[in-house]
Amino acid sequence: MNPLQELRDLDGPGTALTAEGLVRAGRARVRRRRQAVAGLAAVLVLVLTVGTAAVAGLQQPPHPADRGRPYPGPMSGLPPAPAACDVQMLPLPSGVEGTGPPVIDSTGHWAAGLMDDHTGVVIWRDGVVFGVDGDEQVQYLHAVNSSGTAVGSANVAGRAAAVTFTDRMNVLPLPAGMPVTTSLWGTGINGAGTVVGYTTASSNVSKPVLWRDGKAELLAVPGGGSGAANWISDDGWVGGLVGQVYDAYRPYVWRPDGTGFELPLPAGVGKGMVNAIAGEWAVDFDNHLRWRLTTPGTPLPQPFGVADGIYVRALAADGTVTLSGSKSASLWGFGDPVDLPLPAGFSKYQMGGISADGRVIGGVAQHLMDANTFGGEPFRWVC
Template sequence: MTWNEDRITLLLREVGDEPPRGPRVDLLGALREGRRRRRRHRTAVVGGAALATVLVVGAIPLILRPAPPVVPPAASPPTACDVASLPLPEGADGGAVSGGDRTGRWLIGSAARRGSPQQTAVLWHDDRVTELPGALRHGVAAAVNSAGTVVGTADDRAYVVRDGRVERLPGGDGLRPTAVDDAGRVVGERQQPVGRRTRPVPVLWASPTSEPGDLALPGVGWEGTAIGIAEDGTVIGVVSAGGLDLVDGYGPNLNRGYRWRPDGTGEFLPMPATAGDGAGGFWPRSVGGTWVLGHTPREQPRELYAPALLDLRTDAFVAPPAIAGFGPVSVNSRGWTVGTYGRMEAGQIGGALLTDAGLLRLPDPVPGAGLRHPVPGVVSDDGRVIAGEQLADTDADPSAVGRPIRWLCR
């Protein structure tokens, strides 16, 4: 679900945590890759004409048939969970889960060897792990759907993996996919040359074989990225008139949540009433069904961001229960959220699932040398599968790597 690493660091501080470190893909690992590329592109002179020959340049009206509603299987909230490590490829010492499909049967992430900066992108299907093929093997897996279709990025190029085969997504270089739905639609961003720099422009592939089309921005000079696809095919993203790399700067034209409906029209997402005087930001980071989880700035400086949960069916924000120390990071189609719970100073950081029945503390994984607390970041539609990472304790051992973990709940 989640791309600015500095913002993620601040969000983790809100629950007293520290940002993940070490050779791993974080819970928004695919987004970090895009941030790195934006820096590289913006410091180089890019020839606009050369890139324009392979990229879609104008904002194209995209009229798509809405996807049939996905009805979550009937299930009551889970009451107990078991946790275990996920399998790793031969030769790997650790890794992390960075995404999953709505069923929880497909998970994506990375594997790494101790002391090595190189990562291998991997795919888990139930209890089996495979390395992604071709160029994506050492790239970043961004998203997976319930058919096991994976999209990702490697060497500034966008790829799709279907039935064990890797192919380039159409559109040339400078493209970064961020999500794929069960209908095969893919969203992300492309880099558009603007003088001596580039800016991100949100794009949509109607299918893995279609050319990407720009999603219309609010006005001249705006930029943005698409982060997810809602149940009816609505695309959710973030737009800005002042640059998406800003660490601070919520305001009327900065870092606004945005949606593109299936008929191609776009509009700002509503703003939470909790944004505070003069604040103008809602930063979506996860999309599940008709729900969007994001953050908005708080009025008090110590509490930098507050979670905000938007129901797209009503355009109303649902006030989360006042649970101190719970920091949600992902939402499913029921509006249930998963994240971290506790305070670092108390030494009790762990994972938790918030459902209609309340907060369920997730059991801690078995302790291990060079490992710290768990961070869940993926939750299935029925809440029965939760996945994430047990962080590496790089303070004690700089060569340590994290451990991919999964909770099976009942």
């Protein structure tokens, strides 16, 4: 999730859990307070601009209608019934008490979760701990790719920095000419390792950024205005928004060649963004909208209804989204929702990422006594 998504989801479990004895726990609380002040200030800068949530070879046809890939059909690749999905708790390294909802890569083999005290990231491969990066001041964790590299944001030298994680944290460079005080947020990564995100240099200006081979470049925004990149698909499509903070920002998509186009909103909807792109679909989590990018002409928004208190979390390649309530989890394709089984003995749940075929989904569970804390016990559904 990116900063705006995090604020919207404060009623659910947060993004990560960790404590290694009383000494580390005390230090973590101090770090968290300091980080919260800096992080919240940065979040408020973008509170009305950026929402999130899939990952880049950049040589594709210039128009979505020309991509030539057949539409797989409604609910393709999804489990036929909830009984087909197993709940598997994810193991935690020694000293780590929990994480936030795990993000999932497109293949379903990799997962990553932010520790609850924001001091590091846990990475799993096929349900087994693969790596741990600790002793950092991590603010957000957004995505992981099919090589096991995760992306997010961390507090580095007093500013927000876009970072990747493997067995250690790597700080991504600022675009050329940007002041060193510029905040930088990493929001998406694809299978080729291409990363997207955005900068914030003032209270009303943000710029979408793409990193290829470790080098930062700005994505073009109509009229040279503000924008943000929230996600990148495995075939290089980038989703985000254009428009300034507090204005009527609009959903926007960049093609793999760097050109872009705005997606329409339904009548009466004044603001929107693309939180995720997967396969042929883009989604706006807050407005409950999907666009099929291979539709000839301008893709029209396709609304889907969800109950109050249910959050859209992630997008699979066939357009299916994950829906999360405090005591429910389901998949919503183009028919009735498919409910997922929940781990027993917990009082609150939150979904994380989903694989491209919809068969692996991340989640976190909390006990009643921990329901107001940040993070929980990570698990995954394997369908």
